[in-house]
Amino acid sequence: MRNFEGYISSAANPRAKEWAKLLERKYREREGKFLLEGIHLVKEALDAEWPLEIVAFDEGSGVLDAFEEYLDGEQRDGPAWIPVSPEIIAKCSETGTPQPIFAVALKRPPMKESLFSGELGGLVAVLDGVQDPGNVGTILRSAAASGASAVVLGKGTADLYNPKTIRSTMGALFHVPVLEADLSSLLPEAGSHGITLIGTSLQSAQSCYDYDLSIGNAWLVFGNEGSGLSEQVSSLVDANVIIPMTGRSESLNVAMAATVLLFEAQRQRLIK
Incomplete structure (x- = not known):
């Protein structure tokens, strides 16, 4: 089964605060991670088997309907899927009307x-x-x-x-x-x-x-x-x-x- 974690509602949650910090370059460079916002980018990363740490989504939005093919079947590795509040989605986005899903991805630059x-x-x-x-x-x-x-x-x-x-x-x-x-x-x-x-x-x-x-x-x-x-x-x-x-x-x-x-x-x- 896919790795689903418990619902996070507060933008003051320590994990949510760490994700939001990735909007700043110094934190991206320090952590070696970055944010992906929206259905298209998250799908592209999953298709490319890019290393994702988590996929956070607004549980009440129905956005997971677009990810059925990625959620079917068993999975040993891969990101944790975490339902979050719209408040957290907004905190981790730079857009005025953010899409109800984002991911934390790992940097993978070539040598x-x-x-x-x-x-x-x-x-x-x-x-x-x-x-x-x-x-x-x-x-x-x-x-x-x-x-x-x-x-x-x-x-x-x-x-x-x-x-x-x-x-x-x-x-x-x-x-x-x-x-x-x-x-x-x-x-x-x-x-x-x-x-x-x-x-x-x-x-x-x-x-x-x-x-x-x-x-x-x-x-x-x-x-x-x-x-x-x-x-x-x-x-x-x-x-x-x-x-x-x-x-x-x-x-x-x-x-x-x-x-x-x-x-x-x-x-x-x-x-x-």
Whole structure:
């Protein structure tokens, strides 16, 4: 049988208070855990067999009707399912009208070495100071959809485990490994392993459609929404490409640009 625990009604309950603390980054980093809000994200995590500590739900909402397939049969391992009050649901959510279910998930970042070993080799998206959670989430979705093997978040990039970022990934973080790293040390190490680092620049004359993105180990590096790649990271890339625009626009949003390049890389690799 599924592991059901007793009803928790008060937001002052010690366990509820610990869950709510995970809305703050310092507690997420200290505990190695984060919150998943809503039916879609909890289902995505369960489907991906992501390690969940608990699933808390509003018993009176009928939300478990959407989880019948996950509750049938016997289970030796897995999260504890805990009925809680709407007060606790609200305390553990950043949204104005929270869905009646959330989970506490464990962080599961890949080891840096796996990026070089061939285990996660291939196409990798690297973010240098991309600050908007929505942009980070969209890039993760595009990376997962285009077959990228990993995403690297450099310093200054929005926290992956921020509830806003988590929501904007729409569950993609369960399907593509994500590593947080210092790019000033990681990129030179990648170069020493024969990985090609490809940046984006409006000053580049090299079209992304003419550049060979089908090469084995290629990392696409995307910069901050306003200032692009930092000076330090820009000095470390092997080449810069531009997305040609025949219409009238100064530039593309970084999430749009990343999506174009990731799918162009996918197109070239499929052809090859």
